[in-house]
Amino acid sequence: MEQQNHTAESIMELIEQLPKEERNKLHKLLTDIPEVTSELEEYLTEQRFSSGRVCPICGGTHVQRNGRRKSGAQKFICRDCGKTFSITKNTVFSGTRKGLEVWKEYMDCMSEGLSLDKSAERCGISHRTSFTWRHKILDALGKCTDGDSLTGIVEADETFLPVSYKGDKSAFEVKAAGRKPRERGGENHKRGLSNELVCVPCAVVRKGGALSKVAKLGKCSTEAVEKVLGGHVSKEATLCTDEDASYRRFSKRNGNDLVQIKGGKGSVKGIYHIQHLNCYHSKLKSFLAAFKGVSSKYLNNYLTWNNMVVHKGGTLAEKTRRLLENVVAVLFEETCRAVPLKPLIPVLVKNQS
Numbered sequence: 001m002e003q004q005n006h007t008a009e010s011i012m013e014l015i016e017q018l019p020k021e022e023r024n025k026l027h028k029l030l031t032d033i034p035e036v037t038s039e040l041e042e043y044l045t046e047q048r049f050s051s052g053r054v055c056p057i058c059g060g061t062h063v064q065r066n067g068r069r070k071s072g073a074q075k076f077i078c079r080d081c082g083k084t085f086s087i088t089k090n091t092v093f094s095g096t097r098k099g100l101e102v103w104k105e106y107m108d109c110m111s112e113g114l115s116l117d118k119s120a121e122r123c124g125i126s127h128r129t130s131f132t133w134r135h136k137i138l139d140a141l142g143k144c145t146d147g148d149s150l151t152g153i154v155e156a157d158e159t160f161l162p163v164s165y166k167g168d169k170s171a172f173e174v175k176a177a178g179r180k181p182r183e184r185g186g187e188n189h190k191r192g193l194s195n196e197l198v199c200v201p202c203a204v205v206r207k208g209g210a211l212s213k214v215a216k217l218g219k220c221s222t223e224a225v226e227k228v229l230g231g232h233v234s235k236e237a238t239l240c241t242d243e244d245a246s247y248r249r250f251s252k253r254n255g256n257d258l259v260q261i262k263g264g265k266g267s268v269k270g271i272y273h274i275q276h277l278n279c280y281h282s283k284l285k286s287f288l289a290a291f292k293g294v295s296s297k298y299l300n301n302y303l304t305w306n307n308m309v310v311h312k313g314g315t316l317a318e319k320t321r322r323l324l325e326n327v328v329a330v331l332f333e334e335t336c337r338a339v340p341l342k343p344l345i346p347v348l349v350k351n352q353s
């Protein structure tokens with residue numbers, strides 16, 4: 001069928017031919033449509049459809065405009081999967097009633113490292129919404145760091161953080177996890193690397209990037225290193241570690257040159273040392289301490305926050321832009337309700353006991 005290019009005038013001519021009731025019905029429909037698209041919608045449309053319209057459900061490219069929702073949001077229909085969606089579909093902004101300015105302000109608060117309450121106050125949202133937004137943003141951000149490849153001189157070593165059930169004191173859950181809750185910031189009294197500690201393998205690139213994730217409870221293993229660094233360290237990278245056998249096995253499997261530093265922390269072998277990494281560990285610990293203890297359940301999110309925002313650095317505006325751009329670029333299917341439904345301890349590797 002031939003597509004006609006209508007103008008407001010040509011449509012008006014058609015409307016004049018309608019019976020009275022139909023014209024009245026149309027009048028009501030038209031006055032219900034808000035005139036302007038929201039700034040958030042505009043921004044998302046620009047970012048998501050920058051190289052053509054793509055369906056966020058099936059990835060199809062046969063996407064057409066399909067009327068508007070009552071809220072005024074533009075609807076689209078995908079001719080490949082037949083589904084209709086609005087531009088916020090599968091983004092962290094899905095279902096939001098707040099505008100882009102509020103979200104940007106919230107990301108500014110995150111760039112500044114503000115608390116949930118302070119962020120809530122500044123953005124005019126509830127404590128609960130502040131919590132949900134923080135973790136939706138970080139969950140999305142965690143997804144887009146997955147493809148990062150570390151190259152050049154990569155310093156790697158694990159760090160250990162105490163298990164924390166902060167915010168999850170329901171007896172059933174704690175019992176199911178096999179231990180009593182410890183108050184925030186409590187010291188770990190058991191000697192050695194017990195299951196009271198989560199093992200977090202970390203890697204930093206001299207030029208800037210960093211990667212870290214919870215791997216398991218207790219001491220480190222080759223498998224743990226593999227799970228966190230595997231697929232993220234380029235073959236050309238030179239790994240720089242202490243004398244741990246886990247990293248020796250990992251670098252052999254991954255095909256990396258390896259320089260192991262005898263004597264640990266302060267030692268140097270030519271240009272090789274792990275001082276950037278030691279510095280990363282201590283900065284990470286102060287970052288986490290500022291939140292007065294972080295629950296193990298959300299630790300991966302705080303690691304992402306530290307790596308993508310704090311460690312990468314830049315001005316406040318640069319940090320916020322990085323947050324916004326990365327969050328928009330990712331397909332995010334999680335609902336608000338799913339945010340707290342994480343395992344109490346998010347391990348990648350089962351403990352060998």
Ligand SMILES: [Zn+2]
Pocket residue numbers: 055056057058059060078079080081082083
């Ligand atoms: Zn589709």
